[in-house]
Amino acid sequence: EVQLVETGGGLIQPGGSLRLSCAASGFTVSNNYMNWVRQAPGKGLEWVSVVYSDSSTSYADSVKGRFTISRDNSKNTVYLQMNSLRAEDTAVYYCAREEALWGRAFDIWGQGTMVTVSS
Amino acid sequence: SYELTHPSSVSVSPGQTANITCSGDKLGNKYAFWYQQKPGQSPVLVIYQDTKRPSGIPERFSGSNSGNTATLTISGTQAMDEADYYCQAWDSSHVVFGGGTKLTVL
Numbered sequence: 001e002v003q004l005v006e007t008g009g010g011l012i013q014p015g016g017s018l019r020l021s022c023a024a025s026g027f028t029v030s031n032n033y034m035n036w037v038r039q040a041p042g043k044g045l046e047w048v049s050v051v052y053s054d055s056s057t058s059y060a061d062s063v064k065g066r067f068t069i070s071r072d073n074s075k076n077t078v079y080l081q082m083n084s085l086r087a088e089d090t091a092v093y094y095c096a097r098e099e100a101l102w103g104r105a106f107d108i109w110g111q112g113t114m115v116t117v118s119s
Numbered sequence: 120s121y122e123l124t125h126p127s128s129v130s131v132s133p134g135q136t137a138n139i140t141c142s143g144d145k146l147g148n149k150y151a152f153w154y155q156q157k158p159g160q161s162p163v164l165v166i167y168q169d170t171k172r173p174s175g176i177p178e179r180f181s182g183s184n185s186g187n188t189a190t191l192t193i194s195g196t197q198a199m200d201e202a203d204y205y206c207q208a209w210d211s212s213h214v215v216f217g218g219g220t221k222l223t224v225l
Binding site: 035037044045046047058094096099102103104105106107109110111112 | 163213216
């Protein structure tokens with residue numbers, strides 16, 4: 001079964017750091033573009049970051065310089081290292097696979113992990 | 120930056136047709152994607168490349184995209200279709216999501 005499982009969320013103080021993990025099963029993350037998308041409470045979807053199959057990366061302006069996306073091919077897992085966290089980073093963070101054959105649709109989503117930034 | 124605009128809410132009676140629109144500059148020149156999100160759940164892709172349905176998505180879901188507007192149509196709407204719906208497009212390799220439409224099945 002094709003599946004994504006995110007872990008690592010929690011309550012963190014402003015300025016703190018957190019690392020999210022996204023473990024994939026049923027497909028190989030290194031062959032796909034893998035994204036993080038977040039959703040603040042009661043708000044819409046916001047794209048955060050992508051790691052491409054060639055390991056290059058891209059970030060939303062709102063997180064550039066603070067967040068780092070990476071991939072461990074041996075564990076078939078994608079990570080999001082989040083530093084200098086702010087209250088506005090509070091959100092559910094979803095990992096999503098980008099399907100190139102479908103025009104780059106986000107075809108598989110994880111269940112999400114909640115990050116709360118608060119003192 | 121590129122923007123996609125939804126109506127904030129749409130209401131429909133069970134068994135009727137719901138049309139949810141998404142507007143953006145020359146959106147018809149791009150692919151539109153639609154995601155369904157029920158409360159407390161992850162988004163689910165229901166339409167890709169304007170008109171295509173992933174396996175497992177009921178035939179009552181269809182899409183179109185022309186000019187500046189993409190439309191998600193749900194024919195014979197059921198109570199289980201009550202959810203938030205988001206359109207998405209790519210603009211110069213940037214992901215853009217619409218703000219979402221809450222579909223209420225009265």
